[in-house]
Amino acid sequence: MGRVVRKAAGAAVTGSLTVLLAAAVTVGAGGPAHAQGTLNDRLAARSAKNQGKPGSGDERLLVEAKELVYDNDRNTVSAVGNAELHYGPRTLLADRVRYDRNTGRVFAEGNVRLTDETGAVVTGDRMELTDDFKSGFIDSLRIQQTIEQRGRPARVRFSAPRAERIEGETTTFEYGTYTACEPCKDHPERPPLWQVKAARIIHNNEERRIYYEDSYLEVAGIPIAYLPYFYSPDPTVRRDTGFLAPHFVSSNVLGYGIGTPFFWNIAPDYDLTVEPTFLSKQGVLGQAEWRQRLANGFYNVRVSGIFQSTPSAFLPGPLGSGDRDFRGSIESAGQFYLGQNWRAGWDVVGVTDKWFLDNYRIRNQTISTDYFREAVSTAYLIGQGDRSWFEARGYYFKGLSTYDWQKQQPIVAPVIDYDKRRDGPDPIGGEVRFQANFTHLTRDATQYTQIPRTGTYLLSPSVNGISFPLYSTCSVFERGQCLVSGLAGDTTRATAQVSWRRTFTDEFGQRWQPFAYLRGDAFFVNPNTTGYQNPEVTNLFSPESNFSGRVMPAVGLEYRYPFVADMGPLGVHTVSPIVQVIARPSETHIGRLPNEDAQSLVFDDTSLFEWDKFSGYDRVEGGVRANLGAEYSITGRNGFYMNAMFGESIALAGVNSFRRGDIANVGRDSGLETTRSDFVSRFQVSPNQNISFITRARFDNATFALKRFESGITAKFAPFLPLETSLIYARYEAQPELGYDRRREGLQASALYNITPNWFVTGSVLFDLSHYLQVREFYATAAQAYFLNPVGTAPTYDKADKFYVSSSGLGFGYRDECTTISLNYLSSPIETASGLRERNRTFLLRIELRTLGEANFRQNLSTTTTADGIATAR
Incomplete structure (x- = not known):
């Protein structure tokens, strides 16, 4: 009797481990007569208990090992040598697995590795389990579980000298540890960056919670916090x-x-x-x-x-x-x-x-x-089809800056846009597009801005609606002195435009695109002539009727002739002259209609060939105009790309819409107000996918003086240097007719340097390079004195440095698979509109222990802050 050894490459049966091992014993050595009956009774009882549950009698078991050993004296069966047992979703690996038929227990020894249905991997030196692998005791336990958190995989780890699993639902770790950190590859014996050590850790899979009793939070092996009892969600819980x-x-x-x-x-x-x-x-x-x-x-x-x-x-x-x-x-x-x-x-x-x-x-x-x-x-309703778009919105703007006067903020409702494209009918073909817009807005008080005089620093015209008598501000509207950026009362406009265009390419490669459009606008303006409204603004409109309209038909032709040369290793070179001519009547009612949505006019390379260069519907470009330009590009075979463009716009006939400014002076000082516009250009180069440089410029058409310049570069130097950086420079010449009486110039730089794969330092700075006069302590003296003491005193002025730091930030931190720590220092003006020297200086500390939580701490270092409504330092 004794031991029976059989070589086994593999065996598979239906049922549990008990079936396989018991059947082998019965057939192999004629074991005790009661063995089969006892096992069958046990199987029947388990089948009745687990009927309908996963992992019950319907699953298959696969056992692989170098040999099977049957010990009839001890009533055990063992799988020896690289034993691998698969039972349903659970897998058990070990050097040796022994099943005791008397107790129904499975003993695994040597490099034991159990993977359960959740994907968690349990390892230990020795495991004592039930025959379905769900319950038991484990020595030198280590569990590794992979989860997905915030879109990326993360691993959590438990360990304990001894643990108990109950029905695969609850695991109790005696003197256990928990962490989401990877062990050090070079020195795995070192403690992780952080871990929780507890006298008992109970992981309840059914509740999906982890309970900690008599626990410490350790960082780099040093206890920093004691928590007698707490619990955290299972890492799989969101x-x-x-x-x-x-x-x-x-x-x-x-x-x-x-x-x-x-x-x-x-x-x-x-x-x-x-x-x-x-x-x-x-x-x-x-x-x-x-x-x-x-x-x-x-x-x-x-x-x-x-x-x-x-x-x-x-x-x-x-x-x-x-x-x-x-x-x-x-x-x-x-x-x-x-x-x-x-x-x-x-x-x-x-x-x-x-x-x-x-x-x-x-x-x-x-x-x-x-x-x-x-x-x-805002509230909105949006509909989108294959070639159509509908959007209806309402807006309410709440000014949160000190100088905002809420009565000057509009309520805009509704704003309705509709855009539909379809193929043109035969025989004209091409594309037909229909656009419509309806806008209604109302405000209580007209918003004035004074055009500043040379040598005078001017602020907003009023604070909370009350103008300062200490400064020259707009109390009445005068052309050439004031700008009106928003009218009191009700303004309603309806716009509809239908357009057509089609592109032809002839046998020489020339591209011709004829186009035409017809646009109509209807305005209903009901100025508020009482309260805060200025009668001078009311007189802009016809006293007989508050209704007015305009119609703008246009026809045009755009011509391009791209010359393409494939120069082998030097890439593909393309040179393309561009000519666009648009014929239409002059714009009507210039300066006698409100302008709410077309005030941000910027003339550069992106708007040179626009049919209408105004940014919104309240203005419409009129007159006969030719837009001329040339474009040159290189496309390399190794990712290199370069593009350059140069052009100008010429008013050929009719009234130049940009020469006659409206009540907000839009069009003036834009570069388009002369017959021949300023020159605009663009230069863009990307040597590879990691570096991109682009610059745009506008030059005076007579002197070629620089009027507007923007340039920026972004670069990633990896893998040669762990550095990411960006640099943006902008310079805009004075536009006195729009309220900017001095040049505006600034430089912004930012960088991120990875000192190591885990440690990084980051920084940014914004330089104000303009020679502005800075108002110092204006709000604490002049404004406050005016409201609290009508006599008041005049503010003092100070000239800024050439490289005046408008805002800056510096930070460093650490990040890995389980921890993120960052400390940042930020310095910025409290409110740029006021010109105050008072600054916001803030430290921000953020600590995140993945799967446990995060904490943020903010400390403001400013001593006195008046611009945000704070009275004194306390």
Whole structure:
């Protein structure tokens, strides 16, 4: 009797490990007569218990080993030598696997490796398991599990000298460790960058939670925090109820504080986050966010509010919110798909005062904070077909800068755009396009801007609607003295345009593109003649009727003749002269119609061959015009690309629309106001995919003096140098008729240098190279004196340095597969519009331990901040 050894290349049967080993024993050596019956009874009991469950009697078992050993004396069967057992989704590998028929236990020894149905890999020196591999004890346990987090794979690791698995659902680690860090390849014995050590770690797969008892957080092997008890979601969990990482506050006016967000995963499709922030000087700031995903879309609502303990920390109105006890905000966004081609949504924000979001550091992606702060609320309906587009929107603009006067901000609703393209009918062919736009807006007060005089530094015409008597500002509209960028009252415009174009290529390679369009505009203007409206602006429009219209027909021809030469290793060279001629009548009602959406006119290479060079619908280009240019490009065989263009525009007949400025003087100082325009050019070169350089310039048509220049380069030097950098330079000559009486010039540089694969340093700087006069302490003296003391005093002026640093940033950090740590220093003007020297100096610290959470800390170093409504340093 004793031992029976059989060589086995492989064996497969239906059922569990018990079936295979028991059958082998029965056939092999005539074991005890009761063995088969006992095993069959055990199998029948398990089959009844696990009926319908994965991994029950319907799965197949594959055993591979160098030999099978049957020990009838001990009633065991062993797979010896590179044993590999596959049972359903679980796989067990070991040097030796022994099954004890008396206890129904499986003992695996030597390089044991168990992979379960989740993909987690459990390794150990020795494992004692049940025959379905779900439960048991493991010595020298190590578990590695690969998960996907934020779109990239990540691995987490557990280890313990001894652990117990129960039904494959719960694993208890005695004196265990947990980390998401990779072990050091050269020195695997070193502790990872961070790990959690605990007397007991319990991983419950059913709850998908990890519980830690009597635990320490170690960094580089050094304990830095003790946590008697806490739990974290399983790394596979994206959403789980519990406390999120806290954030800390330190501010002169808010005091010290801590925010403790609590996330409530109410259901798979909606959740709630509540975050009280306890501030030592202002009380409790409450925040809550509700999110819900529906079958056809999603929406969220976030509210914030506080009853301030010390309102006097902020300036009194209208310079601040010092007269408010309660301050708050509400924000909401949503989008819903109404069908295959239609969607609707909104993105709105409302605040009790313009300073709240900034004072309490509440961030929203719809709020711009660079130079001029504003919040844009919008609701929309969008439809898209194969060759058509429909969009209807409404806008509400909330000015958040100190000098914004809300009565000058328009409410724009609705703005409706429709664009449809189709093939032209026979015999004309080509493409026919129909465009339509309808816009209605209203505002309470006309927005004036004074054209500055030489040697005078001028600010916005008013603060909260009240003009400063200390400075020359626009209190009445006078042509040549003031610009009107927005009219009080109601303005409605409807525009429709139909166009046609077709391209022909003749036998010589010449490309001819005839085109034509017909456009009509109808305006209804109802100026507000009471309150804040200026009668001089009202007189711009006909007293008999507030309705006016215009029609603009046009025909044109564009000609290109590309000359192509394939020069082998020198690439493909293309030279193409371009001529475009457009004939149309003169623009009518110039300067006697509002201009709300066509004020950002920039003449450069991108607009040279546009049929209409105005940026919006309120203006329309008229007159006969020829646009001339030439383009040269090289396309290399090794990724090299170069492109250059040079051209100008000539007014041939009729009224030059850009020579006669409207009430906002759009067109003047644009480079297009003369019969022969300024020259525009472009030069772009990319030696390879890592380096790109582009520059654009505009030159005076008579003196060739530089009028406008933009140049930028981005470069990645890897693998030779771990450096990424960009450099942008811009220079714009004075445009006094548009309110810019001095040259504007700036240089921005940024770089990211990877010191090692993990350590990096980054920096950026913006230089103001213009010779502007900087107003110092204007708001704290002149403006405040005017509102609080009508006598006031005049501001002082100071000349800026040539390389005046407008804003800068410096940071360094560490990042790897489990940790991100970054420390950044930011310095920027509090409000560029005011010309203040007061700066925002802030340190930002961010620490992320992947799968555990992240923490952010912000410290503002500014001592006195008046531009954001804060009264004093506290």
